[in-house]
Every structure is written in structure tokens, then in C-alpha cells.
Amino acid sequence: MGGDMRGGAFYRAMWRWHFYAGLIVLPVLALMAVTGALYLYKAEVEALFYPVRLTQPVGGASLPASRIVAAAEARAGAAATQLVRPASNGESWRVVTPGAEGRTTTYFVDPRDARVLGQMRDGGVMETVKSLHSLTMTGPVGNRLVEVVAGWAIILCVTGLYLRWPRRGQPALALRGTAKGRLFWRDLHGTLGFASALVILFLAITGMPWTDVWGGGLRAVIAANKAGRPPMKVNPWSHAAKHALPWTLREQGAPMGHGLHDVGVDAVARIAARRGLAGGYQLFLPASPGAPYLVSAITVRADDARAIAVDAATGAVVQDMDWRQFGKGAKAVEWGIATHQGQQYGEGNRLLMLAGCLCLLLLCLTAPVLWWKRRRDGRLAAPPPASAAARRTVAALMVGLGALFPLTGLSMLAALGGEWLAGRLSRA
Incomplete structure (x- = not known):
């Protein structure tokens, strides 16, 4: 099939999945990128707002x-x-x-003297940041939404890597043209995505254990295989x-x-x-x-x-x-969480996770600009449809990936059903 060439049926089908995935989760991903970057610096932010550090010289034994x-x-x-x-x-x-x-x-x-220096209500500003990052302030619905978004972020990474993979005349890392043109924004978005895809993919996967459905299932699997806690x-x-x-x-x-x-x-x-x-x-x-x-x-x-x-x-x-x-399962999850939070390997680890958050935010900002730049006849539209065979092949691949993350898989089926219904209505 001509899917490896830009404009081929398989390429267009992957492009449409990438487009709709971004359209569905863009605002939440931007929120998670900002709050995630802030939470990496939890200790520093708290020291700005609350009396965390002692101002007088440290000396003597504690009470x-x-x-x-x-x-x-x-x-x-x-x-x-x-x-x-x-x-x-x-x-x-x-x-x-x-x-x-x-x-x-x-x-x-x-x-040293048991003086109360100050107080903080309900975990303070960083607890608010954490609640926004995980959407726990909205209750169980928010937690499940985060799980869906993390799954779609994985799809964005997979499809984005395919779309930007080096081909004849299309380097993976490039920045051509000027800010007024579509090529510049396509290159900026594609280069940022290709350079940061693995970090964003890691953040999405290691964020899954905090979710109720997938994370709870993972805990159950680890326990059933005696690979967890004592x-x-x-x-x-x-x-x-x-x-x-x-x-x-x-x-x-x-x-x-x-x-x-x-x-x-x-x-x-x-x-x-x-x-x-x-x-x-x-x-x-x-x-x-x-x-x-x-x-x-x-x-x-x-x-x-x-x-x-x-x-x-x-x-x-x-x-x-x-x-x-x-056990091995518990160790793998705990390592993933510590690395996700930028703690496992020191400052280099934190800076790499920060770079992932900032690139994700820039991808969320450049995507609508790129969509605006590629409008035709003053109208915004989705990427052109692919052949039926290519659509079925890519849909099967995506749903197979969605099977690993049940809530995301259900949202995929809903998206496919919505596209089929829209097609039937347009033909009618």
C-alpha cells in the first residue's frame, strides 16, 4: 500500500486518528502539563508560600x-x-x-522552641495543584477522565511518531519556513513531538497507576501474582x-x-x-x-x-x-512513580520530566495554530478521509491498543461510532 508516502491512505488514516485524539484531550492535556511542571517543584513552591525553612541559624537539639x-x-x-x-x-x-x-x-x-510559625489549610496551594493535575476535585468522574486522557495521550504519541518518522523529503527534526507559513508550524509541532514523544509516553504510562480503574486493576494483578507487597x-x-x-x-x-x-x-x-x-x-x-x-x-x-x-x-x-x-511488580511501579515525579535520578531526572511537560504544553498550543493554518477556503476541517481498507486497519490497531486501557478503549468505540453516524448523516 502507498501508506508510507505522505498522502497515502494509511498515512491519512493515522493522521485522522492523531487529529481527533488531540481534539478530544487537548484542554486537559494542557492543564496536566502546567500542573505537572509545577508539582515537580513542590518543595520550592511551598517554601515561597509557607514558613517551611527556618530563618534563624540552625543549632541545638530539637525538642x-x-x-x-x-x-x-x-x-x-x-x-x-x-x-x-x-x-x-x-x-x-x-x-x-x-x-x-x-x-x-x-x-x-x-x-527548637515549639513556636508555631504559621499554618496551611487543606494541604495548601500544592494540594490544589495536585487536585487539578489528577482532577480529583471533581470526584470519581475526574479520575476516570484522567485515565481516558492518559490513554489518548499514548495514542497521540504512537500516531505522532509514525507521522513524523523520517521519509524522503521529510526529516524528523527540522524548522523550515517562516512563522507566517504552514510549513513552519508543521515543522515546529512535528519536531517538538518527535523529540519529546518518548518522555510524554513515559509520563502517560507511569501516571496510569494513580487511576481507579486501570490502577486498581494493576494492583489486583500484582497481588494475584504475588509480585507486590508483603x-x-x-x-x-x-x-x-x-x-x-x-x-x-x-x-x-x-x-x-x-x-x-x-x-x-x-x-x-x-x-x-x-x-x-x-x-x-x-x-x-x-x-x-x-x-x-x-x-x-x-x-x-x-x-x-x-x-x-x-x-x-x-x-x-x-x-x-x-x-x-x-515483589518485581511493586518495584517496577514504585520506580515508575518516583521517576515520573522527577525524584529517582536527581536533578537531571526532574529537568527531563520538566522538559516533557513544557513540550506537551507547546504541542497543545501549536496544534490549533497548525489547524488554523491548514484551513481551506476559510473553513476549518479534519484531515482528508482515507480508503475504507486503511480506516479499518488503523481502527483495528488503535482499538487493540485501547484494549490495554479499558476506559480509553470504550471512548475509542464511541468515537468510531460517532464518525460512522456522522458519515451516514452526511450521505443522507
């Missing part, structure tokens, strides 16, 4: 954890649920207290504690506690230090009488994952989970 918690509780008038001890001695500690309707307040406390007894953590655990442990329960006596947060901090968690951790207080304490490492690299459960009554360590206990 006991109980004093820091008590200072925040006195300000809040409520019992704390979480203590965050940073890895750096130059940062304030954080104490989280609950409010009405599931809301929270985080207090920044100087660990087995745990059942007794739910608090909602916040679940989200502090490594991804592959979040659907598990916690070990049961014994009795109503409480050894206290200072004893738990000492136990964590003896176990190698002296700094850089989140300490969750028992969610209910008899429930255990949870100490979870603040992870940078995937292999930093660590979670310790301490019996509140006896101080016994009833669960100690770390990277070595993870």
Missing part, C-alpha cells in the same frame, strides 16, 4: 516530638493526626490536625495514612493493636530512630483506640520506601516494610 505536637494542638484546639519530621534540620516540622467535613490544618512548628493483617489505616504508604501498600490494612494504653509519640520516635528512621518521616497517630502508630519514610528514590507499624500499647514493632520485601 521532643510530644512538645511539638502539643504546641500545635494548643493552637488548633484539636488532637493531632500526623507529625512530619523533615530530613533537613533547617526546616520546620509540620503537625496536621483535623477540621469539620474532612478538612485539615497543617501547623509549621520550630522544633502480606498484612487487616485493620484500616486512616485515609491520610494510606496515602503516605508506598503505592503498592495503599489498599492493605494495618496490624491490629492491643489494649488502650498508649506508649506515646516520643517512644515511637525513638523506636523509629533505632530502626534507622531518624529524620525525613511522617508519623501517623492512631486513628482509633488500639490502632497502631505508623511511621512512613518521606521517599525520594523508590528504594527509600519504608513503613513501620508500632503497637500503641506495648511499643512493639509489629510490621516493618521496606523495598527488599517488594
Whole structure:
């Protein structure tokens, strides 16, 4: 078939899929690119808005954890649920207290004198950025929409690579013509896409584990094949504690506690230090009488994952989970998430993910310009239709790819049905 040549039937069919994929997800992809780039710099942004860093010279020992918690509780008038001890001695500690309707307040406390330096409501500005990135503020519908968009982003990458693959007279990387012409914008869009496709593809695939349907299915598959986390007894953590655990442990329960006596947060901090968690951790207080304490490492690299459960009554360590206990499936997912967040390989990793986000945003901006430049007779239109055989072949390939991502596959079938119906109406 003449599909390898520009203008061939197979090429036109791929072009139409690329065009419609972009048309469907462009606004959401642009939002995810902006919020994803911001979230890569979460620590820096929070330091601009909140008293994260201590302004006075750092020196002297920190107060006991109980004093820091008590200072925040006195300000809040409520019992704390979480203590965050940073890895750096130059940062304030954080104490989280609950409010009405599931809301929270985080207090920044100087660990040397227990002064409350400031506060942050509901996770602050970066929690808003995260909610926008994942669309969780819209509830389950938003989470499923993100899954659909991520699947279509994969299709955009696959079709875009095919369309820009070097052919006679069409280099993959080029910038020809002037900004007034269509060739310039086609080259700009194509070059950006070809250069960044693998990074964007990686971001789309590694973002999938956060979704409810595909991500939940992946957790189930990993567990069924005994490639995930170590087995745990059942007794739910608090909602916040679940989200502090490594991804592959979040659907598990916690070990049961014994009795109503409480050894206290200072004893738990000492136990964590003896176990190698002296700094850089989140300490969750028992969610209910008899429930255990949870100490979870603040992870940078995937292999930093660590979670310790301490019996509140006896101080016994009833669960100690770390990277070595993870199966191959869990390790692969945790590595993907850490790399997606720009943490696994240091600053170079973060800059590469930032470049992917910026290129994705530029692709979202150049696509409508290119569409405008290629209008004919003042009218905007889709790429020309291909032959029926080429359409069927490409549709089968795309639906096969969509089968890997069920919600995206369903949206593909809906798109194919809409195109068929539009064709029938136009002929009628």
C-alpha cells in the first residue's frame, strides 16, 4: 500500500486518528502539563508560600516530638493526626490536625522552641495543584477522565511518531519556513513531538497507576501474582495514612493493636530512630483506640520506601516494610512513580520530566495554530478521509491498543461510532 508516502491512505488514516485524539484531550492535556511542571517543584513552591525553612541559624537539639505536637494542638484546639519530621534540620516540622467535613490544618512548628510559625489549610496551594493535575476535585468522574486522557495521550504519541518518522523529503527534526507559513508550524509541532514523544509516553504510562480503574486493576494483578507487597493483617489505616504508604501498600490494612494504653509519640520516635528512621518521616497517630502508630519514610528514590507499624500499647514493632520485601511488580511501579515525579535520578531526572511537560504544553498550543493554518477556503476541517481498507486497519490497531486501557478503549468505540453516524448523516 502507498501508506508510507505522505498522502497515502494509511498515512491519512493515522493522521485522522492523531487529529481527533488531540481534539478530544487537548484542554486537559494542557492543564496536566502546567500542573505537572509545577508539582515537580513542590518543595520550592511551598517554601515561597509557607514558613517551611527556618530563618534563624540552625543549632541545638530539637525538642521532643510530644512538645511539638502539643504546641500545635494548643493552637488548633484539636488532637493531632500526623507529625512530619523533615530530613533537613533547617526546616520546620509540620503537625496536621483535623477540621469539620474532612478538612485539615497543617501547623509549621520550630522544633527548637515549639513556636508555631504559621499554618496551611487543606494541604495548601500544592494540594490544589495536585487536585487539578489528577482532577480529583471533581470526584470519581475526574479520575476516570484522567485515565481516558492518559490513554489518548499514548495514542497521540504512537500516531505522532509514525507521522513524523523520517521519509524522503521529510526529516524528523527540522524548522523550515517562516512563522507566517504552514510549513513552519508543521515543522515546529512535528519536531517538538518527535523529540519529546518518548518522555510524554513515559509520563502517560507511569501516571496510569494513580487511576481507579486501570490502577486498581494493576494492583489486583500484582497481588494475584504475588509480585507486590508483603502480606498484612487487616485493620484500616486512616485515609491520610494510606496515602503516605508506598503505592503498592495503599489498599492493605494495618496490624491490629492491643489494649488502650498508649506508649506515646516520643517512644515511637525513638523506636523509629533505632530502626534507622531518624529524620525525613511522617508519623501517623492512631486513628482509633488500639490502632497502631505508623511511621512512613518521606521517599525520594523508590528504594527509600519504608513503613513501620508500632503497637500503641506495648511499643512493639509489629510490621516493618521496606523495598527488599517488594515483589518485581511493586518495584517496577514504585520506580515508575518516583521517576515520573522527577525524584529517582536527581536533578537531571526532574529537568527531563520538566522538559516533557513544557513540550506537551507547546504541542497543545501549536496544534490549533497548525489547524488554523491548514484551513481551506476559510473553513476549518479534519484531515482528508482515507480508503475504507486503511480506516479499518488503523481502527483495528488503535482499538487493540485501547484494549490495554479499558476506559480509553470504550471512548475509542464511541468515537468510531460517532464518525460512522456522522458519515451516514452526511450521505443522507
